[in-house]
Amino acid sequence: MNYFWLGSLLTLLVSACSAPPAKQASSPITIRWSRDPSTLDPLALPNPSAIDAANLLHMALLATDFQANKYAPALAQTLPQVRVLADSLTALDYELRQAATWDDGRPVLATDVDFTLKLLHCPGLPNEGNRAQYGFIREVRLDPVNPRRFTLVCRGRGEEIMIASGDFPILPESALDPAHTLRYLPLAKLQAWPAARPPAPAVAALVQRYRQANLAREPSHLPGCGPYRLTAWDTNHQLRFRRKAHWWADKVQSAPPVLQARPQELVFAVLPDDDATALALRRHEIDVYPQVPARIFQQLQASPKARAEFAFYSQPSYDILTAGFNTRRPILRDKRVRQALSCLFDPAGLSTATQLGQGRRTVGLLPPGSPFYNDSLSLPSLAPDRAMTLLRQAGWQRRADGHWWQPGATHPLALSVRYRTEETTFATTALQFQAAAARIGITVTLLPAESSALTTALQAGDFDVYVRLLKGSPLGFNFATFLHSSTIGNGNLTGFSTPLTDHLLLAIPAEGDARRKRLLLRRLQVVLRDEMPLLPLFYLPTRLVVNRQLQHVVPSGLKPGYALTALSWSDAATPLANSQ
Amino acid sequence: MMSSGSFSLRTRPVAGLALGWLLLLLIVGLLAPWLPLSPTTPDLLLVAAPPATGSGHYLGTDALGRDVLAGLVAGAQRLVLLTLPAVALATLLGTLAGAAAGFWGNQRLRLPIAAGGWVLVAAWWGLRLPGTAFLCILLGIATALTLLTWRVARHPAARRRYTCALPLDSLVLGIITLLGSVPRLLLLVALAAGPPLTTGQLLALLTLLAWPETARLVRGQMHWVRAQPFIEAAQASGLPMSRIWWRHALPHACRPLLAFGPLSLAGLVGLESSLAFLGIGQGPDVVSWGSQLASVRHDTTAWWAAVFPGLALLLTLLALQKLAVLASPATNK
Incomplete structure (x- = not known):
């Protein structure tokens, strides 16, 4: 019996010390996701996991070539040919690959691209973010001779236009609209459809079919052209x-x-x-x-x-740790209060504590190495004295109890901070802000939440300050998805917008001239620093x-x-x- | 407790150490607000710093840069301000409920039938049905009827007709069984899930979960007390039942609580620490030994972030155990 136990122990030890088994070519590759995608609806991809999954199931005209760090043709045969139509209009000529087919064997055609773009603007579908992102595509012109050729007529000029024009998953028309009812509805008409007006009967029927397909949980109900x-x-x-x-x-x-x-x-x-x-x-x-x-x-x-x-x-990487302020809250409507609160974050210390000093501090939403980076602005830093000065300028007074009050107010200045609970970077940032705020008499309540609960709370505007990551990209400067007035409550969580920022946000991707684009981007960084709807703390390494x-x-x-x-x-x- | 028997710190050094530790915790917990330590302020330059490195953090910092010593003090404060009051409240509630159930049983306590009106009004209020004015009228009628029938029921002939027996024992036993049927931690997790609770809410929850144990113990003891000759003698002498219960039965039924109190406290300390470890019902800015233990998950190499609060928890539980042994009648004989 003793030998049995000894043998078992030796077997266990040997198995524990042995090298991991060699993998076969067909073995699955297991990858970590920090969260569940929640939905696989190609029109509403709420998190990076959902985007990764959608890229496996569907294909876009263009895709990221990670080796070259640039966009490359995917469903498209080549990068589009760019033609300037007028001062503010650009035509992008695309041709789809001959070999591209759906799962059911049907070829991927220009009509599918036309259908997808219309789907991105159909009222009643979860496409609010897409509307803002792809609103610059005004028309799809199909080639009468070649069913795989088409032209996208876009508002604006520049490389961002070209990149963004091919950055959405193409969906099959035959599966969702077999009667081709949407072909007779121009894209511009859908884009200009008033929110209060009931959708056209063809659109209503399509929306119903789309919802019945339950693509959020059953992506197999829709043929894809992804691998x-x-x-x-x-x-x-x-x-x-x-x-x-x-x-x-x-x-x-x-x-x-x-x-x-x-x-x-x-x-x-x-x-x-x-x-x-x-x-x-x-x-x-x-x-x-x-x-x-x-x-x-x-x-x-x-x-x-x-x-x-x-x-x-x-x-x-291009991921920025940011703190955002809910500008819809009365206490945060004044930009001086937002500026004051931004002085209570310590980006340098936080980079040391959470990234071992490897975080790249920044003045705005562009990485320090970018040619469009506005180096005339100073880096944000911890400045409690300046915070108190700004609060006084905004009409707040510090009373004997140590708290900040506004004349006639029933409550002192107090804030809540929401952040994702799983990562120490967010928790450390929130704790640092809380401690700095407490030192000057501002009470801060920390409200960590699980990813999906946090997203729900942020989209509902149920926060004062958030700490989260913004995913950036060097391939384009489309900040409209999280700063434009049309995306408030969706991508724009801070609720901030001004006519000037709206103008800049639309003008930047449309600008083709590098010098003018640089001026616009530098101006945007100055405006955002002054208005302070969000504070970029530092870029994280990946x-x-x-x-x-x-x-x-x-x-x-x-x-x-x-x-x-x-x-x-x-x-x-x-x-x-x-x-x- | 300490005066009875032959207890002496000289003869029992371990007991002395246990009492000393508990006393230290009490003093530190009470003085915590005046100590120059902040358990939630992170030191951004010294994240996960080991102890005694001359950095000013004598017991090191955790993965978020929080001082471990400050966290220990905050844990002691939580013990004094949350767990001790919870045990006190649970003991009070459990004693009253258990003693009443054990003494009056299911038949001995009779209430006027009109008191049922009170139950209806309470139910109406509980369901938050509309009509405050209507509620006030109902309340008035119920009060009037109760008082009237109470007077009538004082006459022995009318007693049976206008009163009904309150099944107090079954009621208390039913609630105890109901609460005991679900493991305490699971029940607490279920109740505390959602937004972080205030200290008051957490106190109420801990009290709710802790009182049945005390009630069960006191109820059992009261059954024994009730059968004692001196209770029969008191009844024969014509004393009111409520007085017999309060003055004569209750003090005897409470005697086991001297030993049970520390054990109950130890149970709640463990429960609160488990809850804090799981991070349920408490904000991240509330530091306790349990949450300190949990912080080691962020950096498994920072052993000091777990060892010191773990030791504090272990010593406290052992000290309370020792205190229970000291307070038990067998030890003091």
Whole structure:
């Protein structure tokens, strides 16, 4: 009996110390998601997980080439040809790939692009963000001869116009509108449709069909032209995607990186907690860990075993840690109060505490290395004395009890801060703000929430101050989605807008001349600094840890931080021998 | 408690240490607002700093840069301001409910039938049905009827006709069973889920969950007390039942509470710490030993962030256990 126990113990020890099993080419790649996508409705993608999933199921005209860090043609044969029609109008000539087909074998045609654009503007569908983002596309002109050729007539000029014109998933007309009822309704008419007016009968019927399809939970109800299909969705736990056996891009000769889909199966494990994720990584339960916090990244790098098993990548990203102020709240309507509160954040200290000093401080919504960065502005810093001066200028008085009061007010100045509960970066920022505010007599209540609850609260305007990440991109300067008046309550969570900022936000992507664009962007940074609807604290670096057995790893500063479909398992049986 | 028996700190050094620790916690908890320590202010330059490195953080900082020592003091303050009052309230409520149920049982306490009107009014109020004026009228009628029938019921002949027995024992036992049927932590998590609770709300919740244990104990003891000859003698002498209950039965029924109180406190300390560890019902700016223990999840290498609050919790529970042993009648014989 003793030998039995000894044997069992030895077996356990040997199995615990043995190297992780080598993966087959067809083995699934397990990737960490910090949250569940909540919905896979291609018109309403509320978070990065949903966007990642949509990119697997659907395809856009253009896609991000992570190797070159630029947009490349995906469904489109080439990048569009740009023609200037008039002073403020640009024509973008597209042609779709011959090989592109839907899951049911039908070809992807220009009419599908026309239909999708109209769907993005149909009243009654969850497309508020899309309306603001793609409102610059005024008309779709179909080629009468070639069903794959079309021209997008866009308001404005510039590279952003070209990029944004191809940055939405194309949906099949035949599945949602088999009678082609939307073809007879011009895009401009849908764009100008008054919100109070009931939709046209054809639109109402389409909206009903769209809702009945329940694409939010059942994306398989809609044929896609992306490389994967969803095979399982265990909410808040796991999503599985299987590569299509016959994907149309397999026929494309020398397929560009954006049309490569190497993994046979992708598994996304929903793990909100970073330490649990690190543990799962060490136990080889996940293979790819994107957006690794600085502290965990450092700890893993310090471990010889982890260094042997995983590859580490770090580079600047375009994610900005921001604090936003709800300008709809009476106490935050005055810009001097917002400016005062922004003086209570300590970006330098927070970068040291949460990013080990690797965060890039910024004056605005552009990264410091950008040619459009306004270096004439000073970096925001902790300045409690200036905060008190600004509060006094705004009419607040500090009474004997230490709190700030306005004449006739029944309550002193007090605020609540909402942030996502899972990450220490947000918690540390909120605690630092709370402590700094307490020192000058402002009571701050912290209200951490789980991701989806936070999104709901922010969209409902139920906050005074938020701390969250804004996902940026170097490929375009379309800030309208979170600053324009048309997106208030949707992407624009602060509720801030002025005619000047609205004008700038629309003019910037439409501007083709680099010098004038620079002036507009610098002006926008000055205006935002003065109005202070949100305070950019610093840019975060992006850190990626992957299993060493994975090859073709293309890290990127662009979201999600790596080229997902480029990954594949190495054929080498002993990959750990190659550890660096 | 300490005066009875032959208890001496010299003969029982462990008991002395336990009492000393509890006394220290009490003093620190009471003095916490005046101590120059802020448990929620992060030191951004010293995140997860180890203890005794000359940084001014004697026990180090956690993954958010908060001082561990300040957190320990805040935990002691929470013990004094939340858990102790919760135990006191739960003991009071449990004693009254258990003693009443054990003494009067299901048949001995008779109430005027009109008192049912009060129940209806209370239900109306509880459901927040409309009509304040109507509610006041109902309240008046119910009061008048109750007083009237109370007077009538004083006559022995009318007693049976105008009163009904209140099944107090079944009622209390039913509530105890109901609350006891769900594990305490699960019930607390379910009740505390949602926005962070205020200290008052948390106090009420802890009291709600802690009183049944006391009530069960006192009820059982009261059954034994009620059968004692001195109670029969008091009844035979014509004393009112309420007086017998209050003056003679209750003090005897409460004797086990001396030993049970510290155990009840230990249970609630553990429960509150579990809740804080899970981060349920409390904001992140409320620091307690449980939340300090949870902070080690953010940085598993910062062992000091878990060891010191863990030790504080362990010592407190052991000290309370020791106190319960000291207070038990067997020890003091």
